[in-house]
Amino acid sequence: MGIMPVIWQEWILFKRKFKTISAGALVSPLLYMLAFGLGLGKDLEVNGQPYLVFVIPGIIALTTMNTSYSSIAVLLNIHRIYDKTFEEFIISPLSMFNFTLGKVIAGALRGMYAGAIIIILSFLFGVNLNINIWFIILMFLNALIFAGVGFYAALIIDSHANMSRFSTFVITPMIFLCGTFFPVDNMPLIVKKFIYFLPLTHASQGLRSLARGDGFHWMNIFVMLTYLIVVFILGLREVYQVES
Amino acid sequence: MIELKNISRKFADKYVVKNLNLKIKSGVFFGLLGPNGAGKTTTIRMMLTLLRPTGGKILIEGKDLKRNMIDYKRKLGLVAQHISLEKEMSARENLELHGRLHNLKKEKREKRIKELMDFVGLWKHRDKLIKQMSGGMKRRLMIARAIMHRPKILFMDEPTVGLDPASRRKIWDLLKDLNANGITIFMTTHYIEEAEILCEDIALMDEGEIIARGTPTELKSRVGRFVLEIFNNGKTEYKFFEKREKALDFANELGGNVMLRENTLEDVFIKLTDHGVGD
Numbered sequence A: 001m002g003i004m005p006v007i008w009q010e011w012i013l014f015k016r017k018f019k020t021i022s023a024g025a026l027v028s029p030l031l032y033m034l035a036f037g038l039g040l041g042k043d044l045e046v047n048g049q050p051y052l053v054f055v056i057p058g059i060i061a062l063t064t065m066n067t068s069y070s071s072i073a074v075l076l077n078i079h080r081i082y083d084k085t086f087e088e089f090i091i092s093p094l095s096m097f098n099f100t101l102g103k104v105i106a107g108a109l110r111g112m113y114a115g116a117i118i119i120i121l122s123f124l125f126g127v128n129l130n131i132n133i134w135f136i137i138l139m140f141l142n143a144l145i146f147a148g149v150g151f152y153a154a155l156i157i158d159s160h161a162n163m164s165r166f167s168t169f170v171i172t173p174m175i176f177l178c179g180t181f182f183p184v185d186n187m188p189l190i191v192k193k194f195i196y197f198l199p200l201t202h203a204s205q206g207l208r209s210l211a212r213g214d215g216f217h218w219m220n221i222f223v224m225l226t227y228l229i230v231v232f233i234l235g236l237r238e239v240y241q242v243e244s
Numbered sequence B: 001m002i003e004l005k006n007i008s009r010k011f012a013d014k015y016v017v018k019n020l021n022l023k024i025k026s027g028v029f030f031g032l033l034g035p036n037g038a039g040k041t042t043t044i045r046m047m048l049t050l051l052r053p054t055g056g057k058i059l060i061e062g063k064d065l066k067r068n069m070i071d072y073k074r075k076l077g078l079v080a081q082h083i084s085l086e087k088e089m090s091a092r093e094n095l096e097l098h099g100r101l102h103n104l105k106k107e108k109r110e111k112r113i114k115e116l117m118d119f120v121g122l123w124k125h126r127d128k129l130i131k132q133m134s135g136g137m138k139r140r141l142m143i144a145r146a147i148m149h150r151p152k153i154l155f156m157d158e159p160t161v162g163l164d165p166a167s168r169r170k171i172w173d174l175l176k177d178l179n180a181n182g183i184t185i186f187m188t189t190h191y192i193e194e195a196e197i198l199c200e201d202i203a204l205m206d207e208g209e210i211i212a213r214g215t216p217t218e219l220k221s222r223v224g225r226f227v228l229e230i231f232n233n234g235k236t237e238y239k240f241f242e243k244r245e246k247a248l249d250f251a252n253e254l255g256g257n258v259m260l261r262e263n264t265l266e267d268v269f270i271k272l273t274d275h276g277v278g279d
Helices: A004-016 A018-040 A051-081 A086-090 A096-124 A133-156 A160-177 A189-197 A199-211 A218-242 B040-047 B065-075 B091-101 B106-119 B135-147 B165-180 B192-198 B216-220 B244-254 B265-273
Strands: B002-011 B014-024 B029-033 B055-060 B076-079 B153-157 B184-188 B201-206 B209-214 B226-232 B235-241 B258-262
Touching: A004 A018, A004 A096, A004 B091, A018 A051, A018 A096, A051 A086, A051 A096, A051 A133, A051 A160, A051 A199, A086 A096, A086 B091, A096 A133, A096 A218, A133 A160, A133 A199, A133 A218, A160 A199, A189 A199, A199 A218, B002 B040, B014 B040, B014 B055, B014 B209, B029 B040, B029 B192, B040 B153, B040 B184, B055 B065, B065 B076, B076 B135, B091 B106, B091 B135, B106 B135, B135 B153, B135 B165, B165 B184, B165 B192, B184 B192, B192 B265, B201 B216, B201 B265, B209 B216, B209 B265, B216 B265, B226 B244, B235 B244, B235 B265, B244 B258
Parallel strands: B029 B184, B029 B201, B076 B153, B153 B184
Antiparallel strands: B002 B014, B002 B055, B201 B209, B226 B235, B226 B258
8 A cells, every 4th residue: 555545645636736736836936037037137147157047946946845845734734624634544544654755755746846847947938957867856855855844834733824824934934045046155154054054055056056067966965865854754753643 | 342441631731531431342333422522522533543542541352452553443434523525536536545545456446436335325426526515415425435444343423413304314324224234333423312313322421421321211211201391481490200190290280381291312411411412
């Protein structure tokens, strides 16, 4: 059985909501690309490259983050608190480990889908990114981390209003600070040190470096893997608390 | 057999369930009744592994539930009080998800889906999304889902809440049929009439403890067979009598607005809990 029942359910829901999901995944990144990439950044260069080329890996990082996080966090929280469909999984013979893993992977796949849309869009905008297997791995790692954060948040937060606050205080600052729209080096030292602790910084830096064809830093992978292990364990611990 | 041994559950500093001891034999239709806040839902949630007891043990066929959790989960089914179906999925998909969660192979799963949807009269609505179905249809689907993997114990928390009388009766027939086929049913309900019709073994719970237990007839014998309802100054007072004549004599002496009738299970609750179910 493994994680397949969870993935199957997410697949059915994805197919049913395909148009809404696709449109939702498209709107924000498209606006970012138009506003920051073409509008604000038309005549800008960063690190010797056009701003649009600079900003797209950041947009891919933030989109995979945002989509992975919200596809799990919002629905799981609703399923746990309001419509209680979460209980169907808890009282089934599916192990809590497989449930957690299934949800995190399903969320990450949604993030990958949104990321893939941006990659296609970037080609349409005439930006050629160097996409290789490491680029995909880093994207997936980023998606897994934030699906894990969404899973954990959905289990510890007890109202929909507080879910929205969590997103405002944790997810939104990362969208703007973690080297997505501007180089982290521009920030004051103390802020820079803090930003380097955040996982999205490593995702956007790693993806940007790979998109340029410069390879990646193992430090990015190491930090992201550490985050993934920590959020997965936290989520697992919470789900075991639900099951008595 | 399910056995609850000294089960307790505390929220903050308050015990909602206190040293509860309960044995439920296999194959019975068991009803747990009581007023709101009596601890019924907390008890059922502990038995469903959805809530950890503060103290005590739950034994299934003599074995500690914690040691056989996965095996136990294979044997239990739940019809929850709330509609816990995925709204964006069809009736058939909801059953399919359940079958997959219980590791039913494709062929067996499909056969069972057809069988159960026929049983609950929903086959022609199989592709309808849950959000397009009526309350009664959803309830019947929840019953079909709960028994899809052929559980040994079926938990039902207020299974007919919010349904019209015709839908309730349809569900009663389904439940009677299931119990006749050997499934142990553990039900909580606010509808006393429902418990009286369906349950052969009833426990009355109040303030976290079992205060009475027996068959409906045994429980009714705890109060007088005849009940005199005395309506006075906007309040109804109940007097219980063993003999009809005594009740009539009392009513004649009293005069005024009175009504004599035979007792029901609800009278037992009112008398034993002093505030009735649902207060």
